[in-house]
Amino acid sequence: MTPPPGYRRKGETFVCRLHKSLYGLKQASQQWYSKFSASLCNYGFKHSEADHSLFHLGMGTDYVFVLLYVDDIVITGSNDELISSVKDMLHQQFHIKDLGPLKYFLGIEVARSSHGLSLCQQKYVLEILEDSGLSGARPSDTPMEQNLKLTDTGGSLLSNMSSYRRLVGRLIYLTVTRPNIAYTVNTLSQFMHQPHQPHLDAVHRLLQYLKATVGQGLYYSVTSSLELRAYCDFDWARCPMTRRSTIGYCIFIGNCPISWKTKKQHTISQLSAKEEYQAMAVTTCEITWLSYLFQDIGFSIPKPVLLFCDNQAALHIAANPVFHERTKHIEIDCHLVREKIHKSLIHPSKIPTASQVADLFTKSLWAVISTAS
Structure with a gap:
């Protein structure tokens, strides 16, 4: 950095010693x-x-x-x-x-009562709608059209890509209190490098859904227990371009969600049980981190933590210590999950597909509603 104007005479060369770090420096x-x-x-x-x-x-x-x-x-x-x-x-x-008292923190609105705590980003949503010019748009019931398959080749290329990237970036932060849009935002963020018109139309559809649900958020009850429950799921070969699968999980404390994730896998899998087991492994890592966090702050959680999945093959792999020919390539994930099972940290359990909460993070809301009905 250079000294401010007027501090150094013409031709002088010297250095300044900082007594404390200045705002804006790297360190x-x-x-x-x-x-x-x-x-x-x-x-x-x-x-x-x-x-x-x-x-x-x-x-x-x-x-x-x-x-x-x-x-x-x-x-x-x-x-x-x-x-x-x-x-x-x-x-x-x-x-x-x-x-x-805490009322607003990093765009998150906090409301407290004797019954519990609620978190939402209503003001943040209204700002996004106003900046995008969709404050007067027609509301939508779902964040994404039914059976919509987005690709990186359909439609015309956007002339202003930065506006799409900025809008999707703001929506990513909105998933902090809106897990119901996590899958849609994850899908839209995969086209940041070269967004096309269908991608922008899908973003506008999501904004219309946000307008209809502007006040939604999270609620944490004071009567909720400290028992953890986890749900994990996958959608095999969901991506129409790469045929990679999508995994997702959601972790509850009592009846309150505290952690969730949607992620497209880096590799292609030929075995659906492998994807389900990888989803179990990712969820197990998050449960392990949460157990450390609770231990640090002085709270003990009941163990083992129930880990629900709807794939019977994955549950059999977790219970069977023998590696067969079709399961050798997932040996590392098997060791991770089985180690936590033996330490009584987790307990995998079967759950009906219609009751699988993690479906919300691997499929569009249309598909989740259809499965539940």
């Missing part, structure tokens, strides 16, 4: 995190090994949690006096602004 974010975490650790907080942006402090039966995202901070806990003392410590070391 500024790391320096800020190091200083903030050091202040909390000196006060008695501990890092969460599962998530280094989460800090926790326990004093007897009372506890405080601090969640950091760049320079936005959320503080919560079980004791108001302990929370106030943490705020006073932060006020002494940093210039912070106390915004009171």
